[in-house]
Amino acid sequence: SMGGQTALQVGMDLWKSGQLQKAGVEVLGTQIPVIEATEDREMFSAKLKEIEETIALSYAATTVEEGMEAANKIGYPVLVRAAYALGGLGSGFAENDDEMRDLCAKALSNSSQILIDQDLRGWKELEYEVVRDASDNCITVCNMENFDPLGIHTGDSIVMAPSQTLSNEEYHMLRDTAVKVVRHLGIVGECNIQYALHPESLEYCIIEVNARLSRSSALASKATGYPLAFVAAKLCLGMPLTDVINAVTKKTQACFEPSLDYIVTKIPRWDMAKFEGVSTEIGSAMKSVGEVMGIGRTVEESLQKALRMVDPSVAGFQPKNRFESLEALKQELAVPTDRRVFAIAQALHEKTMTVHEIHDITKIDHWFLRRLEEIVKTWDSMEQTDLTQMTDGLMMEAKKMGYSDQQIAACLKGDSTEDEVRAKRIGANIVPFTKQIDTLAAEYPADTNYLYMTYHGSENDVGSSDGGVMVLGSGAYRIGSSIEFDWCGVSCIRALREMGYKSTMINYNPETVSTDYDECDRLYFEELSRERVLDIYHKDNSDGVVVSVGGQIPNGLAIPLHKAGVQILGTPADMIDNAEDRFKFSDTMDEIGVQQPRWRELSSVESALDFAANVGYPVLVRPSYVLSGAAMNVAHTDEQL
CATH class of the missing domain: 3.30.470.20 (ATP-grasp fold, B domain)
Incomplete structure (x- = not known):
């Protein structure tokens, strides 16, 4: 078991x-x-x-004919799935006889018995x-x-x-x-x-x-x-x-x-963009490759934290890669894909659909949609002001709603920066409180180091750890970044403890050993972001941070944290940047006489075509600072490029 x-x-x-x-x-x-x-x-x-x-209402079948018979007894639509299968393998909804035959054959290829269920x-x-x-x-x-x-x-x-x-x-x-x-x-x-x-x-x-x-x-x-x-x-x-x-x-x-006495939100992590021609629709067969867990005192706070955890490019509950028409938006809501939550965000932000209309299409409970609407109302309030006029009350409301400093800076009028928002917030003494997960809602004294941060509170459950080394975890599993980085993080923590150092782990993946509270002296189930790492670093008076054992997400934080005055342990931040930044890396290779393929950083299709004509096809197209070939492709012709 x-x-x-x-x-x-x-x-x-x-x-x-x-x-x-x-x-x-x-x-x-x-x-x-x-x-x-x-x-x-x-x-x-x-x-x-x-x-x-x-x-x-459900029937078992061992042949396509038995499956068809069961579907007729129940009445279409029906759910077809393989028995003894994990993650809904080979399952789907059949609306008619033709779809039923296809799904039965598919499910029977995975199992000797299939199940036909009421929809x-x-x-x-x-x-x-x-x-x-x-x-x-x-x-x-x-x-x-x-x-x-x-x-x-x-x-x-x-x-x-x-x-x-x-x-x-x-x-x-x-x-x-x-x-x-x-x-x-x-x-x-x-x-x-x-x-x-x-x-x-x-x-x-x-x-x-x-x-x-x-x-x-x-x-x-x-x-x-x-x-x-x-x-x-x-x-x-x-x-x-x-x-x-x-x-x-x-x-x-x-x-x-x-x-x-808190709320946990789990959001799946999909990686379908790495595969050409793969359907991004989600349904009865599981497609996600990992998951994250955000903890807060309200649905709004924990949901926004979890959305940022899924992908560092996501700011929170707001539109991303906008749908061009209302029809496309409604189609996304009716036939869900991995972008559904952003479709809801766009509908609420742009006021193109009401909560009732979204509910009618998605059947998501009104109560959840009202909570999302509250997040948007705070955004609307922030859009009306700039940083100098923003009240402490509005700042506190935004933080309680799960908004990051970066989100607030992008929302306000004018050109505010994350650092300016942070300075104003700390100046107003609006800082997160550290809370324990003790299984008992603080009814009994708890001996636990399992922590999260929230703006809903009046005091910290624990004091400063007063020193120690912070290790940044690897975040959600995705194609190319899995348990191998967690092994590195856990090995690092164990080595630190053997050497007599206090250790702190920051990670948000519920599927890992690094988020077991007995592996380290302090576990923060928190975001791997510049803002949150700085909050914990200063609160605990940490001696330094290890960014090199958690894969690309911590690595990408090296320079921002270094610039904010954080002591980076191991490879210096500027050396990490020399390896990751294509120009600096190329200069280093030239200095030491190591050959490299011809390359250029480009910002237009025309310049890319010129470069390809010059060096000849095939060419490799990729962004900097990525892991496992994310968004990386080989082009053989002008059209592909």
Whole structure:
């Protein structure tokens, strides 16, 4: 139950073939028949009927013909997906017989069994992470709500924890159901239960139960500070929850439900621009390659932080690569792609669509859209003034809404800079407060170094660390930047601690070891931006910053941080710039007599064509300061160039 779908499948195959029994190997935690009951749709449905719980109308099929029959019983549109598959592999929505045949064939190429489900697009999608021990103690550790309604894979959805739009009755109805289902199935350890909830009634159905740790488990673990895998491992060995100590507080038992006094927003990271001809539409099959987690005291604050974390070129909740017409904008909202959140931003910023109109197309809850509208209202207020006339009240409102200094500078009238906004803000004593994630909403004293920063507060939960070395993490996984950089960051922290230095990690990727709070002396789940690094650097009186172990994002901060007076450890900032800046690098190569291909930095198509005519095709086109060939292409003709 720890290695995802692959481990689950291998374990089931070994058990079914009798190999485990023959070798006398015991399966710990959730037993194979229980796992089988959650993975096989017909068995799952029968199990839930025993306790009068409902799943979405669903049929299993092993051939295209059986699939067609099931679709006709349910009625189009239907969702087709492969059983025993991860990330919605080979799934999609069929509107008619032709689409149904294609999807069935595709799904059957990935699995021997396919599932045909009732179409519940537009319903709310919710998840509960549940922990149960062999003594039948059962708790729900975290509940999460998808910003996007059902129809988009949860791995491709913006997700918030705790849920934001549920009433008390809805929350407890789903929580009680989760506990009832997990107890009835007999799961031992950790599992994830997903629901579809009708947006205007108490009608719900269970989508699925994952009797294993999943991607959502990693997110829930980081969102709450509750170490799910650590606790689940002990429960698999037969320990009761009451004997496991909460690793965060080191005082209370693990048999408690975490209480959150903050909001977590997870946003997926896609990298589809690196592949030519790939559809950017998002739906039931997961396409994202990584994710980020922003923490704040409000939806507005955590969402804006998370948007900047996904991509350093994103300033926050504002239009990006504008849609040229209202029709194109509406099409984006109706058929979502990885740009949907920016389409909503454009619609609200330009006042071309109301919240009701956006809801009618997207089915995103009115409450979420109203929060986004509040972000835009603050932008509208800032647009009316310049930095000299900006009141402290408006500055504080903007910071509470999650606006960065850079965003504020770009929004105000006149030509303000990020540094000028920062100076005015600090002059008015508008600085972020450091808060702890302690799993207990500060009800008990907590011995934790798991921190985030917010402008909603009146005091710091912890004082200055007074020295130590800051290590900047690698951010979200993307094509060409993955766990190898996290290994570098963690190795760096461990070496620092062995040498007796206090270590601080800044990172925002919930899928990494570097964001485990016990790896370093202080963990800031925060943005890797100049503004936030400076906030932490000055607050903690750090001795220096390591930028060379986290890949391109920290590397790109070397010069801005150096200019702001930060002590860069290791390779000096100007030497990093000499390697990254094409002109400086070229001069260095000439100085030491090393050959290099002919190149030129150009800013127009005409000059590029002239250069290509001069040196001959093929030519390589690329930007500076990028990793793994982002936006890099080879051109063989004038047209391609």
